[in-house]
Amino acid sequence: MHYSQTMGTSDFASISPKFLQTLQKLKSTQTGKLIALDCEMVGVGLDGLDSALARVSIVDINEIVVFDSYVQVSQPVTDYRTHVSGITRADLAPEKAMTFHECRSIVSALVGGRILVGHAIDNDLRALGIQHPLCDIRDTATYLPFMRVDMASREKYGSAMKRRKLRDLVREKLGDEIQHIGAAHSSVEDACAALKLYKLARKEWETLLNWQKQKTGTPKNNPKSQKRQPSKSPSPTRNNRQSRQKRENNYYNNSMPTYANKNTRTNQRAYYVSLST
Numbered sequence: 001m002h003y004s005q006t007m008g009t010s011d012f013a014s015i016s017p018k019f020l021q022t023l024q025k026l027k028s029t030q031t032g033k034l035i036a037l038d039c040e041m042v043g044v045g046l047d048g049l050d051s052a053l054a055r056v057s058i059v060d061i062n063e064i065v066v067f068d069s070y071v072q073v074s075q076p077v078t079d080y081r082t083h084v085s086g087i088t089r090a091d092l093a094p095e096k097a098m099t100f101h102e103c104r105s106i107v108s109a110l111v112g113g114r115i116l117v118g119h120a121i122d123n124d125l126r127a128l129g130i131q132h133p134l135c136d137i138r139d140t141a142t143y144l145p146f147m148r149v150d151m152a153s154r155e156k157y158g159s160a161m162k163r164r165k166l167r168d169l170v171r172e173k174l175g176d177e178i179q180h181i182g183a184a185h186s187s188v189e190d191a192c193a194a195l196k197l198y199k200l201a202r203k204e205w206e207t208l209l210n211w212q213k214q215k216t217g218t219p220k221n222n223p224k225s226q227k228r229q230p231s232k233s234p235s236p237t238r239n240n241r242q243s244r245q246k247r248e249n250n251y252y253n254n255s256m257p258t259y260a261n262k263n264t265r266t267n268q269r270a271y272y273v274s275l276s277t
Contacts, residue, residue: 016094018069019102026067026106034061035110036117036195038187039124040085042092048079053127054087056103057187058110063195065188067110070097086184104128119166119194135209140169140197143205166190169197 037058041051052075058067070091080087091097108130116132118124120141125132140146146169147161154160167179170193178193179185198205 016072016098016102018096018098019106022067022069022098022106026110029066031066031110031114032061033113034115034117035059035066036191036198037107037111037121037124038118038191038194039127040087040185040187041081041127042073042077042085042087043079043081044073044075044077046078048077048081051127052077053100053103054085054092055187056107056124056128057191058107059188059191059195061195061199063192067106068188069103069106071103072097072099074100082184083182084185086186104130117191117195117198119169119190119197120163138198138205140166140194143201144208145201145204146173146197166193173197173200 035058037056039053039057040055042048042054044050044052052073053071054073055070056067057065060066070087072092072094077089077092080089082088107128111130111132115136115138117138117140119139121137121139141163144161146164148164149160150162151160153162167177170176170178174193174196176193176196178189
């Protein structure tokens with residue numbers, strides 16, 4: 001894997017110690033074809049209403065942490081959201097956090113060519129500035145059996161299906177508790193929770209995806225040599241009738257003069273057809 005593919009030359013001028021440590025660790029790590037990702041944000045801008053990436057966590061299918069790092073924020077942080085994110089000013093110091101470009105470089109290499117699991121993962125990918133094929137995303141927030149019907153949502157957003165909180169899904173489907181009230185969230189814990197939900201519904205989930213692929217296009221496992229069955233040929237009686245009518249029309253068009261009055265031409269044609277039958 002090439003972890004430098006999204007980093008420019010200037011980004012290597014000051015490589016963080018965290019980045020070098022992570023590279024050494026990843027060189028000796030075997031990662032499977034499925035991973036789960038979750039991010040934590042801090043507030044920037046006026047009153048901290050805008051969000052900036054501050055932590056990224058990735059676990060493999062066995063819920064073992066593959067990557068977990070704080071991320072330096074280029075803008076002034078106006079709200080660390082510590083009560084939710086668990087992030088403090090010390091966590092984002094250069095000695096402890098890698099730069100955004102370093103983090104994105106590693107995450108891009110890790111998610112490439114793999115199934116990516118997460119909850120509302122579109123927000124995480126947007127914060128990272130990374131695109132991932134939709135067919136390789138398993139989002140527990142948009143999986144229909146995990147959503148709930150809300151008619152008010154239909155009037156407001158055009159869809160009656162509403163996303164549910166990860167905490168509520170874990171409580172209902174897994175009988176477990178995460179994101180305790182009054183305690184900070186953990187991106188590692190949330191990534192593992194989304195992964196557990198996916199594994200719980202994996203068989204039905206993949207069956208649904210395969211059915212959708214077959215409905216919208218030819219499945220990849222269909223042999224290319226498979227030929228279409230020829231359509232049934234029309235009956236001889238119908239062919240003869242059509243050929244006769246075509247001969248009559250051609251003869252009429254070539255032999256009859258052109259009339260300025262459309263009604264006159266129609267009457268002349270009807271008269272000719274009546275004589276020839």
